[in-house]
Amino acid sequence: MTSGRSKTEFLITESKWHDLNLSDEDSNALKTLKDKWRTAKVSRYSGAQTEADEDIGSAVIDVRSLRNGVTQVKVFDAIGAIDLPGAVIIVHPKIPIAHFNYIAAKALSLPRVYKGDFGLQQGSNFLELVCAWAIDSVETILRDGLVRDYKELRAPLQTVRGRVHVTNTFVNISRGNLALDCSFEDYSVDTPLNRVLKHSLEFIVTNPAVSALLKKRAKRCAKQFSAVGTLRPQDLRAVPQRNSKHYADAIHFANQVVMKRGIELGVGSAKARSFLYKTPLLIEEGIRRIIESGLAPVNVVKPKRMNLLSSTGKSVSANPDIGISKNPLLVGDVKYKVQTKDWRRSDLAQSVFFAVAYESPKSLIIDFENEESKPNGDLQVSQILVSALGWDASKSANPEDSAKKLVRGVKAWLGNASLKFVPESASS
Incomplete structure (x- = not known):
């Protein structure tokens, strides 16, 4: 916990309970945000839901008030910032920031205009990285002037x-x-694309999780948008045309900023705001792209959802994260969890279910390992071989080395299948 001039800053980790000394006003504001964030569960393995499914699927923030005045806070699978009347809560990922940033960058595609060394930014929170990329792209546009x-x-x-x-x-x-x-x-210059860029800059300037240096750069850029109006709902659907192709990177990352703006609501005379990214889908996409690049030219896809009907007409869907090759399609699933010492039975059952549904002779579970993890290896379940691979997210591990290690593990998992890969030296 750190204290600023006007607000107290708390640092917490997603998916863990934390005890915070919040004021009554901040605690009540956080509870209001909890209710506002509650959403319908979107399941990739639908059917009967357990209490754990409901808890994780429907809530983004959970809050408990203890008798001693302490407020317990848990943010489910999301990172970012929660701005309260008297405090700011910064939510960090459950894996080291360097690894999270590396994978997330693969998911979002690092902007082509960015020339810096990614390793220099590994200590930054992810929201700051996205904002930095957006500002980099806007500054490139401003050198030539805004499109009219x-x-x-x-x-x-x-x-x-x-x-x-x-x-x-x-x-x-x-x-x-x-x-x-x-x-x-x-x-x-008052065009839809320019309004999106202006709106993203205004967001960066007011975001409590963004550094003073980035805010200063955003303010400097925003001054050149004085003749641009406020954002309209339809502006977010605008795409660069022939005369604005150079806007592609800036719009991509401006939309990432704008779409994650979060929920803002009034709490008395003050404001409570949340800027949270849901992390699992981001990690799944990043891991899939890393594997796709490493296995080229082998086909790596996100398989289409398969709906199965029971005898009573009830639907159960299967939707794995990764599909490799075609005949047969080999399925895998990415779990944004840190592996401990035992198989997680729910993940194991889901993996077998996916393999059976897609008629895959083997299935893969990819999760994360740290210094305390013990690999699960392979497990034969009837006719299905389930294998567990972990991304090395230990503090001493380099993200690029972890990515290469994972790709080597996937190639070994594929075994003697008739697949041909581009040599590692040629693909790097």
Whole structure:
């Protein structure tokens, strides 16, 4: 815990309970956020839900008040910041930040304009990285100037411009108003793409989890958007055109910033805001892309969801994270969990279920290992061979080395299948 000039800062880890000394106002604000964040469960292994499923699936934040005035807080599978009236809670990933940032960067695609050494940023929180990439991309655009486009305007003017609305102009003159009611096209920087960029910069400036240096850069950029209006809902659907192709990276990362803006609500005269990224899907996508790159040209995909119907018409779906090759399709699943010493029976059962549903002779579970983990290895379940591989997330491990180690493990898992890979030296 650190104290700032006006707010106290707490550092916590996702998916763990933490005891925080919050004021009554902050505790109540956090409970309000908890209710606002509650969402419907989206399951990849649907069917009967356990209490644990409901707890993790439907809640993002859980809060408990203890008798001694301490507030217990747990954030489920999400990182970012929670800005309360008198405190800021920074939520870190459950694996070392260097490893999380490396995998997440693969999921989001590092911007082509970024020339820095990723390793220099490994101590930064992920939200700060996304914001930094967004600012890098915007600064590149500003060197050449903002793209302009024509927009239809209607306004009272002193001289004729465009098309004059005769009836309204006559009414104005009869009332002593000499303004001409005109419709005209204006070549303006107030375009959907520029509004998205401006909105993302404003978000960065007001975000408590972003460093003062980044906020300063964002403010400097935002000054050049003074003629750009406020964001409209339809702006988020805008895509770069021929004259704005160089906006692609900036819009990609600006959308990442804007879409994770979180929930903002009034709490008395103050504000409580949360800026949280759900982490499992981000990790799954990053791991899949790392494996896809390492196994090239072998086909690595996200398999289509398979729906199975019971005799009573109830649907059960199977949706593994990874599918390798085609005949047969070999399935795997990514678990954003740190492996301890035993098989997790629920994950094992799910892995077998996926293999049976997709008629795969083997299935793979990928999770994370630290200094205390003990590998589970292979387990034969009837006709299905289930194998567990871990991403080495120990503090001393280098993320790039962990990625290469994982790819080697997947290749070994594939065994004698008739698959050909690009040599490691050629793919790097």
